[in-house]
Structure formats: structure tokens, C-alpha cells
Amino acid sequence: MQTTILLITLVLMAGVLTLILRTVRATDGPAPSQTVNRTRSWLIWAMIAGGVIISVASLREWPHADAGGDALVVNVTSGQWWWDTDTTEIPLGQQVEFRVTTEDVNHGLGIYDPDMRLVAQVQAMPEYINKLVHTFDEPGTYQILCMEFCGIAHHDMTYEFDVVEAN
Amino acid sequence: MIRHLIPTSVAVCLGVAALWQATDGLRAITAEGARRVQVADNPQPVSQVMLETMQGDWRALHGPSPTLVEFIYTTCPTICQASGGDFAELRDHLSQAGLSVPMYSISFDPEVDDLSALQSYGELHTATGAPWTIARPVPADLPQLLKTFQVTVIPDGWGGYEHNIAVLLIDAQGRFAGAFDTRAFDDIRDAVEAAL
């Protein structure tokens, strides 16, 4: 997923860059034609239209969806500088609702798969319970890393749990 | 320029001094904070009163050992119930540290809180009478008691009251010498040890 995001971003960046550079480097070429204002309006309207499509497509299904009725609830507490969960074994393919909080400062719950790829995250906040719904479809040992700067041992704030196949 | 600067500087110094004074040296901005800072600096003598305990006997508020006090009313739906639980935890905390000092939960609503109300409050929060008991003063003593401990009680409009809750320490000399958060167990233990 991240690779796709990176590639799309790089393509867009390269595209915009090429377009600008082509015009900017043409200092000795012809001046912009009289239709340039129409081009600008077209560009702005195209960006607005694109924005509407992207927004609707990406938000129609709300990314922070609620859990279904049979989700497994896992309570996660944290503090400077530790994580603690109800269970360290989570069944494969089972929808899980993490209920995340902290006893002191803000932390960030980042769930990393066995290949150390971030699969989901949510903030851990004092006085609040943040819910993160995720279904694991790969078995193995997962790690929790802290994503929100929380003091001197921020980088040591890690934790492990296993995703196991249900019998 | 100097003519303008000097009076202004003098005024600034006086202003800062006034603010310093008004906040007890940047230590308290609320009345509750001020109470805690002031009694810690300047213990206030507490006039002796008799309390009727939930067991039905009469005891003097302060004696030769330090005493811990909190104010409650038994019909309180929420916050004093929580502080009752905190007082129980405090008792356990102190007894683990080998400290046994009299602890009173004093009702500021003695007309409504009769003996059976005190008893059921005590039962609910596991107060056994020693070292912690629930008690009520004679109504005539109450205003003086609240004034000494700077407890403000106001009706909440629902038949109950709101008041500034804290654990209050009377030292061995019979002086009001400390006010603490109900959950500041370590601070209270240190203060009791120092007052022994």
C-alpha cells in the first residue's frame, strides 16, 4: 500500500515539476498566448472537479469505520514508556477493536506487521479512549511502536503480540 | 524619557509585588490553593469540640496524636462517595506504613445525618470505628468548625451540597497544619510522620 502511495505521489510531483520546468525554462520562447487566462480557469476548475471526485471516493466509506458486533475488544493502555494489552494473542481474520488510552502524555499506537510495515495507527490520549478497528489477515509476530513523541525513551516504547490462526 | 521611565518602573515593581502577595508568591491562584499554602506555612489553632461518632460515643476532635479529618454529608450522591473510598485507601496506605492516627469523616449536615446514616455510610466505605470513624458535631459548633478549616459549603440546587473537599491534618499541638488532595497518599503520610 505504502509503495503505491509513494509511486502515485512521485508521479504527480514529477508531472507538476515537468510542466512548470517546461514553461519556466522557455524564457526565450514566445510569450504566453492570449488564451492563458482561459487555461488557468480550466486548470482551476479541473482541480476543483478532481477534488470533488477524490473526496467523495475516499470519504464515502469512512476510513475510521466502527467495529461490527462480534469484534474482539482489546484494551491497550500506555504510559512513559510502556504498552500493555489484554492479550498478546489475536486470532487471524477476526475483526479487532483496539481501545487505546494512556496514563500520562500523548502516545501513538502504530501496529507493524512481521515485515515491519505499518498497517494501522491511532493516537493514544490521556482521558480519552481511541478506537482502532483492524482485521489481521497475515499470521506472525506484530509490533507496536510509539508514533507520537513522548520523551526520552520514545524510541524504546515497543511491544509485541502474535496473530495466530484460530483452531 | 527618564522622567517617564522612573515612575513606570516604580509602578511595575509595586505591581509585581502586589501580584506576588496576592498569589502567595506564585503558589496559589485559587482559594483552595491558598488554604493549602497558608496552613502549611502557618498552622492555625483549632478550638476543641466534641464529636458524636457513629458508635454513639463522644470524642474530642483532637488529642495527643495528629488527626486526619475530612468533611462529608452522607446523602451525597457522587463526589463524597468517591472521597469516602479515597479515605479508606488512605487508611490502608497509612496502616501499611505502620501509622495509626485517628481519622474522622465529619458530617457538616448533622441535622439530617443521624447515627444510623453515619453507620450505613461507615459500613459502605468499610470504616470500622478505629482508626477511622464517621462523626458529627453539635450543630452549634459547626459554623466555627467550617470557618477554622475554611470549608465552604453551598447548596447545589438539587437538595445536596458542593464543598471544597480535602484531607485536613490536625497536628499534635491541636493546630490545623495541612490540607491535601484526597488521593495524595504519599504527601499525607509524610505530613503525618512529620507531625508525630
Add this chain to the structure above:
Amino acid sequence: MIRLASAAAAFLAACLAQPWVAGDPVVHVLVQFPLLAAAGYLLAIGQRVPPSLTGPLLVVALTTAAIWMLPRSVDAALADTGWHLAKFVTLPLGFGAPLALCWPTIGPILRGFLKAQSVSMLLFLGFLYTHAPVRICNSYLVDDQVRLGLGFVWAALALTAIWMIPVLFGRMPEIAKEERYEFSRHG
């Protein structure tokens, strides 16, 4: 004459509010305090003082305001007779009047700064009173504390509107003064 009469009226209104201040912090802090300040302001407005007093007067006004912003002062005004009387003296004479005396000689930048600062402080008080996990005033209920906090936020918004509208449309008195200068320079 009208000035003195309205000052007296404001003071009287503040006194008449007294029966309600013990029960409602909004009346106390957001009605009675401003009325007392207004009484002092009206009393002193238009009077001239030597420019060397501008600084000290402003400092006196700010110090008085700061002290009355402390929650413990609000409590003390209800619980302690000395503070109770001090409220009726210091808010008009220590805040309203000095402010009225020094305001005309304060430059536009300092005025703008003081206005921005007061909005900021009101928002901060709003923060504090709506979200403090403890009771800030012993004399008031938690619900009233929250209402007072919201009152501070509304006051901040109202002041912002009152002060910003002339800036948006360019009809501030101090601007009108400088405008002549501006046009002579660039015209």
C-alpha cells in the same frame, strides 16, 4: 454632568446586582465587575493628567485587573468583608479610572496590543473555567463555573467583533488622525 450621572448609575447598578452575585458567578464577574469598572471609567473620562503618569496609571490598571482575574479574589470578595469592600473601591478607582486617564495618551500599537492581550486572556480564562478538573471557586457550583467559562469566550468574541469592525472598514479614530499624515506623504 451626564458623565457623573452615568458613572453613578453604573455604580448603583453594580450595587443592585449584589444580591445575585453570591449565587451566580456570571453576574458577579461578567456583570458586576464590568459595571464597577465602567463607573470608574466614566468618572475619570476626559480628565487630563501629566503624560509622565500614563505609564504608572496603566500599570495600576493592569495590576488591578490581574488581581481580580485570580479565582481566589472572586472567592475572597464573597467570604471576606475587607475584600468585599475592596472590590467596590479598587475596580472603579484602581482599574476603570486609571484606564480612562491613560488611554488617550497611549499609542495605537500599545492599544492594539492591550486589546489583543485582553481577548487572549479571556479565551484563556474560558479554557480554564470550562475545562478545569477541579472547582476553581469554592463559592460556586461546577455547572456555574462552566457557564462562566463560556461567558468569557462570548465576551472575547464580542470584544473581537467590536474592535475588528472599525479596522476592517478603516474608520478608527487613530487611523483618521494618521490618515492625513499618510496622504501628505504618498498623495
Add this chain to the structure above:
Amino acid sequence: MTTASIGNETAIASTQAPVVKLTMLLSGVVFLLMMVFGLIMRAAQGGLIELDPEFFYLLLTAHGAGMVGSAALSGAAILWYFSARYLDLRGGIYLGFLGLFLLGVVLILGSIFVGGYGGAWTFLFPLPALSGGLWEAGAAVAFCLGYVAIGVGFLLYYLELGLKISARYRGLLGGLGWRYLFGGSDADLPPPTIIAASSVLVFNTIGIVFGAAVLAASIVNLLFPSFAVDPLLAKNAIYFFGHVFINATIYMAITAVYEILPTYTGRPWKTTRVFVGAWAAVVIFVQAVYFHHLLQDVNMPAWTLAVGQIVSYASGIPLIGVTVFSLAVYIKGSGLKWDLPVSLLTLGVIGWGVGVIPAIVDGMVAVNKLMHNTQWVPGHFHTYLLLGEVAMAFGFAAWLVRDAARQTMSGLDKLVFRAYVLGGAGFTLIFLWSGASSIPRRWAVHYEDWQFQSQLASVFALVVILATTVLVLRYAIGLLRRSP
């Protein structure tokens, strides 16, 4: 007004020039120093040097606060310099601003390197109060007071601008160009610089007033710990203030492009309806978009997160559709001769325009779930700061000391410019790549698998630093040469 002003900077701006030049030197030196801090952090993450984590996080805090500060300082210097072409700004106010700014810097540096405050530039509540024993509350208070001093300085600065604009252009609405936009009359239409100045002063004053309230609350919390604020409310307020403040830096610096580019192209940067509309949108968007910092705070109302995503995207429209597009149109076929100042200024606009793309991508709720607080985030903001605001600042500085007689780039200029672009692009692309590799940001110690990227980034950082050193030296020498 717009056309008449081209090239007459000597007349009006001259009284402000010495302090502005000094400010640019100061910002340049701080930029350089903070880049060195950045390199040290990247090298430590790459395992190239040994660094105590505590010191790493002090550097992290200093780097953040220092970079935001010097970006703000250089942006403010640029805006002041060019606004003085149209307004009779008082130098005393600028000196007051600079003095308060330096006081703030002293307090912040003291709190970090003497007091040991390492709670990051965002002072995210309640971290400043809960250091785990590393720093005392006093250090965090000093840090907050440093911000307050800088905020007060900026408030004075914006008040002066606001008063003068309001007087000269019949109210701020006139200065914003909204009379023209909504009323249709183009009498006394302000030049682009004034539109930008009005817009920035409106949203940044709001940000500062809010910031002051948050800082006061933080200070009270530090001194009286029982006064806690709601953590979610505090987070909102902090990100609102921080977002608006850092955005303001670049919106101030862009005025250098509006004012300098026309002297190269011979085409004045015009105040058009689209231009005024774009800035009107910016005033709204900059304040509404901060929600995109809270996309992982699922307790926020859902609509705020949707607003965060949609406005993130929408913010790109005035930037790419108006600013970048206009730059291209003004340059195309103008016969412009490239020298170092105009190259850096153009780079600044392009870096900003391109850097906004990864920001928009990360502003999507679904993407944010995978990219938030990874190195993707420094990836996008380094693109539009290092290759955007900072490039504009160095472009402006180079223009201040340009040699009017020569119209081309020397060999050294070319080398420096290319090194800056390549080093900067490499450095930022590695951040994006690292973000896509799920490497978290703000980690003092990196796992072995992550170290290669940090090592590579260190090399690029070194290139940027070398190029920047030459830029700063070149500017300093230019100042000396031109001084009598």
C-alpha cells in the same frame, strides 16, 4: 501603483534596509546552524555517530523551534522590506519586534540547553509537565515564555502593518482587496504585497491570540499541575496555532517573488480578481486546514476530519492554480536572464508547489493512517520549507547584495545552486521513501534496517549544508562589500 513602484526600492525602503539586511544575516546563520543540528540527528539515526538520546531530543526540539523561528524571522524581514515600499512603517516597531524575538530565542535556547527542555517545538500538552524527570517545570515555562515573547513581537509587527494598511487602503477589507472582489471598484487597488501582508496579518494575528491563550494555559498547568486542560482541546489549540504560524512564514516570504521577479521579467505582478480571490481563500483555508494534524484522533467529530482532508486538497488550488501558474506565465518568453537570486526565488515557488503534493496525499484520512508521524511528514514539510521558504529567503538575501552590473551566474553560483537543489531534493525524497518504508519520525535510535536511508540522507544533508555555507558567506561578503 504596482507598476510605478518597480525599481524604486531605494527611495522608501532604504530606511528599513539596514535592519532587514541584518535580520537576513541572522536568519541565514541560524538556518545553517539548525541544518547542522539536522545533519547530526540524521547521522545519529544512521549509526554514523554516537549520540545520547537525551541530547538527540534536545537537538530535535532546538531544530524544530529554531527552523520555525528563523523561517518566521526571514519571512517577516521580507514582508517588512517590501511593505515599506507602500506604507510608512516605523523602524522602531521593527526593532521592538526584533528585540522581543531575540529575547524569545535566548529563553528558548536557555530552556533547551541549560534547562534540558526536550519536549519538541509543539509543546504538546501534557508532555512539557511530564518529562519523566528530565527537565524541571521551570525549563518548560521558560520555553513557553520564549514563545510568548516571540508572539508579542509578531503582534507588534502585525499591528503596525494593520494600522498602516487600514489607514492607507480604507480598512483591512481594502487591504485584502475584498472591496474590489465584492464591490467591483478597482480604485486604490492594493499591490500584491499588500494583499499578502493583509491576509497574513489577519490569520496570523488570530493564530497568535489563540497561541497566547494556549501558552498561558500551559504555563498555569506547569506551575499549578492541578489545572489540567482537556487534552484534546489543547491539541486542537496547539496545532491551530502551530499550523497557522508555520504557514505564515511562507506566505510572507512569497512577497519577495511578487516584488523581485518583475524587475527581471519586466512584467509587473498584477492584482487581479483571481489573485485577490486566491488570497481570500488562503485566509480561510489556513485556519480551517489544521484538522489534518488530528486525523488519527478518532474522538474528533467526523466532520472535522473530513474538513481537514478536503481543505488540505483545496489549499493546493490557489497555490498551484494561481501562484505557480502565474510564475510560469510571467517567466515564459520574458527573456529573463537567470542569476542566483531569481533562480533561488523560482526554486522557492516550485519547491512549494511540488512539496504540497505529498502533503495533500497525507492529508487523506485513509493515507494518514499509514503515513502519519512517519518520516513522510518531515518529507513533505522539508520539501516546501527547505526547497520553498528557505530558498526564497536565500534568494531575497542574494538579491539584497546582488551586483547590478552582472546579469549572469558565475561558475560558483551555478555550482552552489545545483548543489542546493540536488542535496535538498535528495534529502527530502529520502524522507518520503523512509515514510513509505514505515520509519517513524522523531526516533533517536533507528533499527539497522532503517539505517541505510539515514546514512544516505546524511550525505545529501552535508551537500545542502556546504551549499548553504557558501550562500551565507557570499551574502556576508556582499554586505561588507556594499557597506561604505
